[in-house]
Amino acid sequence: MKHFLLIAFLFSGLSFTHAQDNGNPSKRAERIQALYVAYITEQLNLTETEAQKFWPVQKQYDTEVKSVGKNMPELDRQQAVLDIKKKYQGSFSKIIGPERTDEFFRKDIEFRKKLIDQLRKIRQQNHNQRRSGRN
Amino acid sequence: MPIGFVILLQLLHAQMTIQPEDRELLDQFRNETTREQAFTKIIKKYQERLYWHIRRMVVSHEDTNDILQNMFIKVWKNLDNFREDSQLFTWLYRIATNESLTHLQQQKKRLAFSLSDDESPLANKIKADEHFDGQKLEWKLQLAIQKLPEKQRAVFNLRYFEEMPYEEMSRVLETSEGALKASYHHAVKKIEDFIKNR
Amino acid sequence: MKQHPEIEQELKDLGSTLAGVEPVNIFRVPEGYFNSIVHDVLLEVSPTKAIPEGSVPEGYFEGLASAIIEKINQEETADLENIALLPELKNMNRTPVFSLPAAYFDELPEIINSRIKEDALQPFLSENLVFIRNINPYQVPAGYFEHLPKSIIEKVNIGSAAPVIQMSSRRSLFRYTAAAVMAGLLGLAIFSTFNDGRNKQLVADNLDESTMRAAKTIVQKGDFDAVLSSVSDQEIVDYLSNGGEDVNAALVASVAASDNLPDQIDYILDDHTLDNLLDGVITN
Numbered sequence: 001m002k003h004f005l006l007i008a009f010l011f012s013g014l015s016f017t018h019a020q021d022n023g024n025p026s027k028r029a030e031r032i033q034a035l036y037v038a039y040i041t042e043q044l045n046l047t048e049t050e051a052q053k054f055w056p057v058q059k060q061y062d063t064e065v066k067s068v069g070k071n072m073p074e075l076d077r078q079q080a081v082l083d084i085k086k087k088y089q090g091s092f093s094k095i096i097g098p099e100r101t102d103e104f105f106r107k108d109i110e111f112r113k114k115l116i117d118q119l120r121k122i123r124q125q126n127h128n129q130r131r132s133g134r135n
Numbered sequence: 136m137p138i139g140f141v142i143l144l145q146l147l148h149a150q151m152t153i154q155p156e157d158r159e160l161l162d163q164f165r166n167e168t169t170r171e172q173a174f175t176k177i178i179k180k181y182q183e184r185l186y187w188h189i190r191r192m193v194v195s196h197e198d199t200n201d202i203l204q205n206m207f208i209k210v211w212k213n214l215d216n217f218r219e220d221s222q223l224f225t226w227l228y229r230i231a232t233n234e235s236l237t238h239l240q241q242q243k244k245r246l247a248f249s250l251s252d253d254e255s256p257l258a259n260k261i262k263a264d265e266h267f268d269g270q271k272l273e274w275k276l277q278l279a280i281q282k283l284p285e286k287q288r289a290v291f292n293l294r295y296f297e298e299m300p301y302e303e304m305s306r307v308l309e310t311s312e313g314a315l316k317a318s319y320h321h322a323v324k325k326i327e328d329f330i331k332n333r
Numbered sequence: 334m335k336q337h338p339e340i341e342q343e344l345k346d347l348g349s350t351l352a353g354v355e356p357v358n359i360f361r362v363p364e365g366y367f368n369s370i371v372h373d374v375l376l377e378v379s380p381t382k383a384i385p386e387g388s389v390p391e392g393y394f395e396g397l398a399s400a401i402i403e404k405i406n407q408e409e410t411a412d413l414e415n416i417a418l419l420p421e422l423k424n425m426n427r428t429p430v431f432s433l434p435a436a437y438f439d440e441l442p443e444i445i446n447s448r449i450k451e452d453a454l455q456p457f458l459s460e461n462l463v464f465i466r467n468i469n470p471y472q473v474p475a476g477y478f479e480h481l482p483k484s485i486i487e488k489v490n491i492g493s494a495a496p497v498i499q500m501s502s503r504r505s506l507f508r509y510t511a512a513a514v515m516a517g518l519l520g521l522a523i524f525s526t527f528n529d530g531r532n533k534q535l536v537a538d539n540l541d542e543s544t545m546r547a548a549k550t551i552v553q554k555g556d557f558d559a560v561l562s563s564v565s566d567q568e569i570v571d572y573l574s575n576g577g578e579d580v581n582a583a584l585v586a587s588v589a590a591s592d593n594l595p596d597q598i599d600y601i602l603d604d605h606t607l608d609n610l611l612d613g614v615i616t617n
Contacts, residue, residue, distance in 0.1 A: 030544050031564060032572040037548035038557055045256045047242070049197030055545070066576060097263025112576075114561065115569050116587045119580075122566040154440075171486060178482040186478070190471055200477075207485045224440075266472065272461060273468040295466065298445070327459055 036111055043107045044100050053095045061088045157223040164214055174214075178207060181224060184297070185231045191280065191292045192235040194260045206234045221306055228299075228307045232289050239285050257281040272330065279329035283322055290315055291322040 037055070040046065046054060061084065068080045085105060092101040153161070160180075163173035185206070190199040209230055217226055242256070258281050261267060261274070268274055280288055289308060293299040294315075301312040308315065551557055573580050 030547070031560070032568055033544045034547035034551060035557065035560055035564070037544060038551035038560075041548065041552050042557070045242075045259075047195070047198060049195070049201065059541075062576075097259070099259065099263070112573065112583075113587070115573060116580075116583050118561055118564065119566055119569045120584060120587060122569075126566075174489075175482045175486060178485060182478055182481055186473075187469070194471075196471070196473060203481070204485055204488060208489055211485075211489045264471075266470065271470070273465050273470045276462075276465055277470060295462070323458065323462070327462070330461060 032115070039111050039114075040104065040107055043110075044096060044103055046096070050096055054092070057088065057091050057095065061085075061092075064088075153219040153221070153223055158219065161214070161217070161219065161223070174211060177210070177214075177223075181227055184224070185227060188228065188292060188297065189231055189235050191277075191296065192232075192285070192288055193238060194257050194277075194281065198238065202231070202234045202238055206231050209234075222303070225303050225306050228293070228297075229309075232293075232307055236285050236289065269333075275330050275333055276326065278333075279326040282329060283325065286310075287318050287322050290318045291326070294319050295323075 040058075041051065064084050065081055068077060068084070070077070072080070089098075089101055092104060096104070160173050160177055163169040164177070166173075182203070186199060186203055189202050189206075190196065193199055193202065206227075210227065217223070258278055261277050261281060262269070269278075280291060283291060286308070290304065293304050293307065294301075299307070301315050304310075304315050305312045551560055570580055573583070
């Protein structure tokens with residue numbers, strides 16, 4: 001019995017460390033993903049039950065938007081994204097209503113803007129630090 | 136005149152002690168073998184009234200369903216402690232109202248982020264309803280009700296829709312009868328104004 | 334006004350503000366009129382049963398709703414035209430949408446009796462509020478109330494399921510459970526070392542769950558800004574690029590669009606202002 005337990009623990013240890021290596025890059029993206037979910041939840045006042053229906057649909061929407069070819073001519077690419085948004089407008093409206101669906105599309109862009117602003121801030125800070133290091 | 140007095144006494148007596156039918160249900164509930172049956176009967180007896188009472192507070196069906204189910208689970212856990220010194224449905228309404236008010240307060244906290252204007256999220260939910268028609272009186276009434284502060288909303292709903300006597304209401308909301316009357320009078324005024332001016 | 338255009342014209346000529354206004358006809362109805370309808374209809378429905386003061390006759394409530402509606406329908410073209418209902422009320426659907434459980438009417442006599450004694454203190458409800466009490470705008474999914482008791486019972490049983498285990502069988506139960514767990518762990522370990530690709534998919538699905546949990550925590554604690562500040566630039570770049578964003582272009586655009594552009598005086602006070610500004614756009 002004791003030997004069995006020992007071997008079992010050894011093996012389980014192995015599997016856990018293994019999982020962690022793979023998990024790391026995805027874990028980092030997960031934080032921002034969580035921020036996005038939190039942001040949309042708060043901005044749209046999503047309730048528990050709305051959220052249950054909303055996020056699966058949003059995931060589909062997101063996947064489709066991401067799949068739009070990045071090398072298309074710019075206007076065509078924008079048109080494609082717009083078409084996808086219009087396609088999903090109905091589904092979203094059924095869950096949270098048309099006004100809040102509008103809000104969602106707006107807040108979706110807001111969020112990315114926030115990220116960009118934060119990125120700028122960090123880069124600026126980094127560069128200042130480097131400069132003061134030099135001086 | 137004496138007839139009226141006798142009836143009044145009967146009334147008070149009826150309100151103070153539990154109905155015979157409900158007493159039977161309680162006894163069945165306390166017996167292990169018939170517990171589930173009795174519980175099911177209680178649910179069937181009161182579910183619609185409680186449902187609508189809750190829904191008029193929180194608007195959406197989904198939220199109402201959550202609250203209603205949680206409420207009945209609490210009932211299951213606490214029915215043994217119910218002292219039969221009031222009506223069963225008074226006790227049930229108390230739990231339902233508390234659960235609804237708690238839910239509304241939790242929702243308020245979750246909206247720390249929102250800087251939305253004068254429209255409360257509940258008003259938005261009403262307007263988002265598939266069948267909403269701002270011209271219709273019954274919808275205007277719902278919008279008006281949601282403008283009331285939560286507790287006043289409960290007072291209005293209990294009085295206007297359930298026609299609950301103040302004495303019973305004071306046990307549901309744990310507030311004095313006088314305060315409830317005043318609250319209701321104010322609520323009616325606000326609602327009448329709202330309906331007239333929209 | 335539509336029947337008498339000359340009156341409309343007269344108003345316009347006078348420059349009156351009433352010219353464009355639709356006349357809404359609201360008479361005053363005698364106090365207690367609608368409360369007395371109930372009594373009056375009942376008298377008509379069963380005139381032989383005299384209603385003693387202060388009590389309610391048997392079978393009163395069973396027939397009440399339909400009796401009233403019938404009466405109203407009969408009189409609709411005559412009397413009700415004279416009673417000023419708001420235009421909306423006239424066209425309203427009168428069929429009661431609201432359904433009540435069977436026991437409701439048994440309790441009603443007591444409730445109404447107590448209301449009678451409090452009537453004097455009631456605020457006067459306008460005709461609107463009296464009429465629309467029973468008109469319920471909300472809809473319930475079909476079959477909801479039929480299924481509700483069952484789903485509640487299920488939840489209750491999951492919560493309170495606590496099988497009582499005898500003392501002696503407890504130990505062997507523990508042994509069996511421990512063995513099963515060990516076997517499970519062992520199996521999982523072996524499985525995962527050999528099944529890398531499949532594992533990633535499992536991890537991805539679980540990611541969603543933990544993301545949601547993390548998001549919930551953020552919402553509950555309200556520390557969105559704090560978490561945002563703790564995020565590294567590489568994370569942001571990764572996230573945005575995965576979303577198909579051209580990060581560099583976005584950075585430049587954001588600088589140009591921002592209202593954080595330095596003031597003129599900043600340029601004078603600090604030689605490095607311009608550098609700092611451009612540093613923010615560094616695309617590394």
